[in-house]
Amino acid sequence: MPELPEVETTARGLRALIVGCRIGAVGGIDWPRMLPTSAPDELARALVGRTIQAVERRGKYLLLRLDDAASLAVHRKMTGNLVVVPSVAPRQPHTHLALSLEDGRDMRFVDPRKFGRVYYFPTPEALERFLAERLGPEPLGELGVERLAELLRRRRGRLKSLLLNQLFLAGIGNLYADEILWAARLHPERTASSLSLAEVERLHQAVQRVLLEAIARRGTSLSTYRDASGEPGENQAFLQVYGRAGAPCLRCGTPIARKLLGARGTWFCPQCQRPEGGG
DNA sequence: CCACGATCCTGCTAGC
DNA sequence: TGCTAGCAGGATCGTG
Structure with a gap:
């Protein structure tokens, strides 16, 4: 995708x-x-x-x-x-x-x-x-931590659903939403407005890092994606959670969980990414 | 404001 | 082996 x-x-x-x-x-x-x-x-x-x-x-x-x-x-x-x-x-x-x-x-x-x-x-x-x-703001553009915190503060939906909302941030889809939340150690079902400042900072950093690294690897080719010259990307070898249900978390070894969230497959580490109130 | 379900499509896979 | 049912999902729209 x-x-x-x-x-x-x-x-x-x-x-x-x-x-x-x-x-x-x-x-x-x-x-x-x-x-x-x-x-x-x-x-x-x-x-x-x-x-x-x-x-x-x-x-x-x-x-x-x-x-x-x-x-x-x-x-x-x-x-x-x-x-x-x-x-x-x-x-x-x-x-x-x-x-x-x-x-x-x-x-x-x-x-x-x-x-x-x-x-x-x-x-x-x-x-x-x-x-x-x-479309909302570009995640790699003008978006700063303060602006992200302000955007999150007025949203009561689930964090992952918000990341998939193109009017919130433009360009993040199902695969990178899961990768970003894993990198930020945030549970996909966290209420967006409940994030602490430290958590918003982790999210901000994860958004930038995950997207920039994927660009450096010329994208993720799981099945059909090819670039303008017909070449696949390299990032599929570096996925941390997406599609890894049952495999050990690369941070703590706990088996990666999968559940449906808004009819979207959602992969996360139940240990590193604690639900509401879990820190 | 937010959740949920249906819709659009076809290649792939699991299951029989 | 061959068939089929069901899954995958980004954006949009309708309903609750």
Whole structure:
């Protein structure tokens, strides 16, 4: 599942590969539902002849800025990948969009599960409005300990549910939420507003460290995630709790527990991550 | 404000 | 071996 580190890795890869390139043709659209803001032929008309000026990331959205101030926002959801390949390469299964660049390469959107979406926005304002309605602050951006403490203070929900809420922090998904909470030694069901200042500091540090280390390892490839060049990440070998039910906690040896929280698989150490009042 | 369940999809796996 | 049922989950929406 592409979360912030995977989207960031892809954005960096795409930046090196396609900034400055001009789109010569748009094809391969076999699933119009992935284009919530445009009809396939409208999208093709809007994109052909445009040059890609910048590649950015906001939360889990990958942003392509075009030379006419329009933009594309791509959300890969569970299984979507954006890859750059020679235009003559055979189209792999589940390819739903191909932007043919004039230099003989394609940027293709491949998504077996068909959850991913590609949004077209004609103006920067339309893009900004869309993002502002959905995303809170960047966890690796302006977020300081004081600001995090203030945000947590008014929330009475469970800590993990809050980390998954993109309006609270942008970019954290199920895998990194569990990794962050383990690193911070905080139980996923802790009431957000109950954290002490010391605990907020641990959480803040864990958010930064877990995400930055995952980016340094080019993301986590559990099954389908690949970067812009089609390469898997390295972080899956370094997961501390996610998917490790029954295996010993790497800090204290206690078997890792798994439970469902809001219909999401949740892994944690019942010893290191004590519930409410446990410290 | 918060919880819960349904929805969208298909590859994979467990179980028979 | 071959089939099938069920699981996985990000975002959104409706209900309590």
